[in-house]
Structures are given as structure tokens and as C-alpha cells.
Amino acid sequence: MKLQQLTDVLRTYEIKNEGNPDILQIEMDSREVQEGTLFFCIPGYTVDGHDYAHQAVKSGAVAVVAERVLPQLDVPTIIVRDIKRAMARMANLFYQDPTSSLHLIGVTGTNGKTTVTHILEQMMRDAKKKTGLIGTMYTKIGDQQLNTQNTTPESITLQKRFKEMVDAGVDTALMEVSSHALHLGRVRGCDFNVAVFTNLTPDHLNYHETMEAYMYAKGLLFAQLGNRYSNDKVAIFNCDDQATNELLNMTTVDAITYGIKNHADVMAKDIQISSKGTTFMLSAFQEEIEINMKLIGMFSVYNALAAASAALVSGIPLETVKESLESVQGVAGRFEPVDAGQDYTVIVDYAHTSDSLENVLTTVKEFAKGNISVVVGCGGDRDRTKRPVMAEIATKYADHAIFTSDNPRSEDPKQILDDMVTGLAARNFSVCLDRKDAIYQAVNQAQKNDILVIAGKGHETYQIIGSKTIHFDDREVAKQAIEERV
Ligand SMILES: CC(=O)N[C@H]1[C@@H](OP(=O)(O)OP(=O)(O)OC[C@H]2O[C@@H](n3ccc(=O)[nH]c3=O)[C@H](O)[C@@H]2O)O[C@H](CO)[C@@H](O)[C@@H]1O[C@H](C)C(=O)N[C@@H](C)C(=O)N[C@H](CCC(=O)O)C(=O)O
Numbered sequence: 001m002k003l004q005q006l007t008d009v010l011r012t013y014e015i016k017n018e019g020n021p022d023i024l025q026i027e028m029d030s031r032e033v034q035e036g037t038l039f040f041c042i043p044g045y046t047v048d049g050h051d052y053a054h055q056a057v058k059s060g061a062v063a064v065v066a067e068r069v070l071p072q073l074d075v076p077t078i079i080v081r082d083i084k085r086a087m088a089r090m091a092n093l094f095y096q097d098p099t100s101s102l103h104l105i106g107v108t109g110t111n112g113k114t115t116v117t118h119i120l121e122q123m124m125r126d127a128k129k130k131t132g133l134i135g136t137m138y139t140k141i142g143d144q145q146l147n148t149q150n151t152t153p154e155s156i157t158l159q160k161r162f163k164e165m166v167d168a169g170v171d172t173a174l175m176e177v178s179s180h181a182l183h184l185g186r187v188r189g190c191d192f193n194v195a196v197f198t199n200l201t202p203d204h205l206n207y208h209e210t211m212e213a214y215m216y217a218k219g220l221l222f223a224q225l226g227n228r229y230s231n232d233k234v235a236i237f238n239c240d241d242q243a244t245n246e247l248l249n250m251t252t253v254d255a256i257t258y259g260i261k262n263h264a265d266v267m268a269k270d271i272q273i274s275s276k277g278t279t280f281m282l283s284a285f286q287e288e289i290e291i292n293m294k295l296i297g298m299f300s301v302y303n304a305l306a307a308a309s310a311a312l313v314s315g316i317p318l319e320t321v322k323e324s325l326e327s328v329q330g331v332a333g334r335f336e337p338v339d340a341g342q343d344y345t346v347i348v349d350y351a352h353t354s355d356s357l358e359n360v361l362t363t364v365k366e367f368a369k370g371n372i373s374v375v376v377g378c379g380g381d382r383d384r385t386k387r388p389v390m391a392e393i394a395t396k397y398a399d400h401a402i403f404t405s406d407n408p409r410s411e412d413p414k415q416i417l418d419d420m421v422t423g424l425a426a427r428n429f430s431v432c433l434d435r436k437d438a439i440y441q442a443v444n445q446a447q448k449n450d451i452l453v454i455a456g457k458g459h460e461t462y463q464i465i466g467s468k469t470i471h472f473d474d475r476e477v478a479k480q481a482i483e484e485r486v
Pocket residue numbers: 028029030031041042043044045046047048049052136149150151152153154178179180181
């Protein structure tokens with residue numbers, strides 16, 4: 001594709017060093033540049049991509065898009081006011097607007113995105129759709145899994161992955177859409193067909209600063225849904241969540257609701273939760289069907305309703321929705337049991353917000369026959385306001401809590417633990433800096449019929465300490481601890 005074809009999508013720009021080279025590749029990371037690349041200079045949180053433009057040209061970049069003139073750069077340089085917007089438009093064109101050929105379902109909300117997209121993947125596959133998935137754990141194109149750094153990647157990677165999906169024959173894509181991605185414009189240019197809202201509770205306030213700003217970031221997904229007109233656009237809301245009233249006003253497309261407490265288009269009634277699974281009547285658009293699923297807890301019912309709603313508006317029959325919900329095994333690291341034949345229960349869960357921790361602990365409390373203990377920490381370089389709240393919730397619902405490290409990143413791990421426990425009135429906790437030691441302690445203290453919840457890291461297979469990433473898997477460590485217990 002010629003540079004000029006790409007710049008034609010921009011409303012305004014200036015060009016320095018006229019030229020119209022062939023563009024074979026587009027990149028925002030100088031380390032990925034090859035001959036024939038168009039390089040985007042992104043001002044980041046850590047470094048400024050403009051400082052890498054010369055390096056990119058040395059590596060083969062034939063043109064550059066930047067927000068300012070770069071001295072001594074002799075390739076065509078496109079100067080734009082907002083590079084992220086320009087990049088999203090140009091990436092979309094370069095990869096031939098792939099999402100217009102996909103049925104794209106975006107899921108946003110504080111908790112449940114990974115779970116809902118995985119339930120939807122199962123439903124779509126059961127309905128013989130060819131699926132792609134983008135989210136926290138990986139990008140999937142059919143069965144092929146690719147590693148990702150972010151829950152929702154930057155626009156170039158995103159459009160590239162969607163193009164690969166189209167080329168591989170994928171017809172339906174399920175995608176987690178994080179509030180960061182919406183705010184940073186990573187999903188601009190994506191043609192969503194269905195957008196789902198799970199819930200809004202405190203998290204990421206280090207980034208968004210207020211709950212209102214956080215909510216409006218989420219709302220961008222529903223606003224974007226109306227960008228390109230077609231009859232199949234549907235916004236799906238959890239009508240038991242307070243943010244829904246506001247979010248409904250941010251979209252012009254058809255909206256449907258799901259819920260348990262308030263009347264909704266898709267509802268769960270007669271809910272029964274046990275340690276083995278959850279049963280309920282699914283009532284959807286005047287039809288009713290009984291569901292017996294293995295997923296546990298009221299929050300899982302919400303996730304099931306969100307996925308069922310999105311599947312139904314996508315034309316999946318209610319019978320298939322039932323079959324899929326009943327066969328879903330759960331998602332790695334979400335309420336995942338660690339079973340080494342012990343007479344107490346160990347559950348690894350990705351709860352890293354106050355709401356998810358409360359949900360998981362109240363769920364186990366409903367069927368606990370012994371004591372409940374929890375091992376939990378809070379991530380470094382993340383929302384600090386959730387630290388004391390998570391500690392309070394842990395001590396409120398568990399009989400004993402062990403506070404430990406969870407990806408301290410650039411922060412002092414001791415300081416994070418202090419932030420958690422300072423001012424905590426409860427005394428049913430201990431602090432153990434090393435996560436492995438904390439898990440061993442909790443396992444060694446567990447008695448018959450007790451339940452131990454190891455929260456915060458779920459599927460993660462690493463611990464980030466300073467700038468180092470070391471291998472660490474709660475499930476592996478818990479299994480070892482159980483097996484080594486004498
Ligand atoms: C705060 C934030 O969002 N940071 C994202 C951002 O990184 P950054 O601003 O630090 O980038 P940078 O290192 O300063 O680099 C700036 C530019 O220079 C370029 N560069 C850099 C070095 C070099 O040698 N050459 C070069 O060209 C980089 O490629 C980049 O284009 O751009 C990166 C590339 O897209 C992201 O991976 C990174 O996400 C980091 C890892 C992150 O932790 N983000 C979190 C906050 C996040 O986005 N989370 C959400 C939601 C999580 C949830 O589910 O709750 C998510 O969607 O992941």
C-alpha cells in the first residue's frame with residue numbers, strides 16, 4: 001500500500017520530506033521495524049517514541065508519523081495533532097477494516113470480562129461458529145493461542161490480529177475491552193456489533209482518578225457501537241448495576257438488559273447455589289429454560305446471563321445456550337480448585353478488586369463446613385485506594401487472612417502491605433512478605449473441611465518484583481505445599 005493511500009484517511013496533517021513509498025508494515029515499536037515500515041512515534045508513560053524515530057529509520061522505516069517535526073530525519077514524516085487517533089485510522093485501513101467482516105462482541109466492566117468472553121466462546125463454538133478471542137490471558141485465533149501483554153492491545157496489534165482472524169476464516173470475535181483501552185483509544189476503528197456491560201466497582205482509580213471518569217471510559221464502548229449503522233447493533237446492560245442508567249444514555253443503538261433483582265429482558269430466577277454448581281431458571285424474551293451449570297456463585301449467574309444475552313441477540317438458539325452453559329468447566333485461575341487428595345478445599349481465584357474478593361469469599365461462606373482462610377495481596381503501581389478495602393473484606397469474611405505480595409512491580413512490597421493493614425481494626429490476620437511462604441503457611445494451617453482461597457493472581461504464571469519477572473504459579477505452589485505437608 002502506498003503512503004498516500006494511508007494518509008488519505010486523515011482529515012488534516014502536514015508532511016515534511018515529500019514522498020510516497022510503498023508501506024509493507026506498520027509499527028509503533030522501533031524494535032519491530034523492518035524494511036518498508038511506517039513507524040508511529042507514540043509518546044508513552046515511560047519513554048517517548050519520537051526518540052526512537054532515527055533508530056526506526058536505521059532499521060528500515062521508509063516513513064514516520066509523529067506529533068512534531070523531527071530534526072535530521074530524511075524520510076517522509078507525517079505530522080499529526082493526535083497520533084493515537086491517526087494510528088487507529090491508518091491501522092484499520094492498512095489491515096482492510098477487518099472487523100467489518102466479523103461479528104464482534106465487546107465485553108467491558110470491572111469484573112467478569114474474561115469469564116464472559118470464555119463462556120461466549122463456548123456458546124459460539126457449540127453453534128458451529130469459527131471463533132477468535134482477545135483478552136487478559138491470550139489472543140486466540142481458532143485454537144491457536146498467542147501471548148499478549150495487555151488485556152486489550154494497542155490499535156496496530158488489534159487490527160493485525162483481527163485481519164489474521166479474517167484470513168483464518170473466523171466469523172465471530174469475542175473481546176475484552178478494558179477501560180484503559182477505551183480511554184487510550186486502542187479500540188478506535190473497531191466495528192462492534194454487540195457490547196456487553198458486566199459491572200462497575202472501584203478499581204484503576206490511580207489511572208481514571210474518579211469513579212465517574214472510570215464509568216465514562218467504559219461508556220465509550222457503547223457510544224462507539226453506534227458509529228457505523230447496521231440493524232444488528234445491540235447494547236447489553238446489567239440492570240442490577242447502578243452505572244447502567246448512565247451508560248444507557250451513552251448509546252443510540254437498541255439496548256437490552258439482564259439481571260436478577262430488577263426486571264430485565266433476560267433473567268435468572270429460583271437460583272440455588274451449592275459447592276457443586278448452580279441451578280436456575282433462565283427466562284429470556286418470554287421463553288424459560290432450566291440451567292444446571294458447574295460455575296458457582298451469584299457472580300457466576302450474572303456472567304452466565306451476560307453471555308446468554310449476547311449469544312441470544314447474536315442468533316444463537318436458547319437450547320444451545322443451555323447446553324453450553326451446562327458444559328462450561330470454568331476459566332483457568334477463576335475459582336479453580338487445587339486438588340491433591342487433601343481433606344480441605346483450596347481455591348485459586350483472580351479476585352484482585354474489593355468487589356470480586358467479596359464475591360468469592362461470600363460464595364465460599366455459603367457452603368463452608370469448616371473455617372475459611374484467604375491469602376491475598378495487592379498489585380504495585382496499581383490503584384492504592386483498594387488496598388485497605390481489600391484487607392477489610394478479607395478479615396470480614398475469612399476466619400484468618402494472610403496478606404502477602406502480588407506483583408509489587410516498582411513499589412516497596414512492605415509499603416503495599418502497610419497500605420493494606422494500617423488502620424485495620426480486625427486482628428484475624430498475619431503478614432508474610434513472601435508469597436510462597438504465605439501459601440505454605442496457609443496450607444499447613446488448614447484443617448479438615450476448611451476452605452483456603454488464594455486470591456489475586458489466578459492464571460498468572462509470574463511475579464513481577466522490581467523490573468524482574470520470575471516464574472510463580474499459585475496453583476503449582478499450592479499443590480507442592482499440599483503434597484509436602486507432613
Ligand atoms: C500505562 C499503559 O497503559 N502503558 C502501556 C503503554 O506503555 P508505555 O506508555 O509505558 O510505553 P513506553 O514504554 O513509554 O513506550 C512508548 C513508545 O515507544 C516505543 N518504543 C519504546 C522503546 C524502544 O526501544 N523503542 C520504541 O519504539 C514503544 O513501542 C511505544 O510505542 O503502551 C504499551 C504498548 O501498547 C502497553 O503495553 C502498556 O501497557 C502496560 C504494560 C500496562 O500495564 N498497562 C495497563 C495499565 C493496562 O493497560 N491495563 C489494561 C486493563 C487491565 C485490566 O484488565 O484490568 C489492559 O488493557 O491491559
